Amino acid sequence: MDCIFCAIIAGTIPSAKLYEDEKMLVFRDNAPQAVFHALAVPKAHIASAADIASAEGGAEIVGHIFTVISQKYAEWGLQGGFRVITNSGSNAAQSVGHLHFHILGGQPLPANLA
Numbered sequence: 884m885d886c887i888f889c890a891i892i893a894g895t896i897p898s899a900k901l902y903e904d905e906k907m908l909v910f911r912d913n914a915p916q917a918v919f920h921a922l923a924v925p926k927a928h929i930a931s932a933a934d935i936a937s938a939e940g941g942a943e944i945v946g947h948i949f950t951v952i953s954q955k956y957a958e959w960g961l962q963g964g965f966r967v968i969t970n971s972g973s974n975a976a977q978s979v980g981h982l983h984f985h986i987l988g989g990q991p992l993p994a995n996l997a
């Protein structure tokens with residue numbers, strides 16, 4: 884398996900899981916850029932945000948991921964606010980080719996995005 888996040892989903896690479904259901908997984912980023920930094924990923928392999936429209940069930944899984952975030956953020960200590968980011972493609976420095984949403988918070992975040 885040459886996708887790191889598919890291996891994490893399959894359990895062959897360990898991760899610190901925060902939430903899991905049949906469609907998605909949330910686990911802590913191993914190079915955190917904020918006090919709270921997790922990644923929300925679909926279990927189905929979708930390469931990036933640029934591939935959501937062409938992936939079967941793409942829109943549904945993205946809606947599901949954001950719904951779960953809105954249900955769980957307080958449990959994760961993010962009542963003060965949080966940021967959700969996805970990097971798509973080389974200009975955005977996407978380094979893992981499996982759609983993932985960074986969830987950042989637990990502290991004030993800079994207002995600028997780039």
Ligand code: DGP
Binds near residue numbers: 911914969976979980
């Ligand atoms: P991006 O640059 O948007 O593709 O972010 C990829 C993120 O994935 C980056 O913040 C580090 C994280 N990451 C990469 N490999 C692993 C891993 O094996 N385990 C965990 N928990 N996170 C990883």
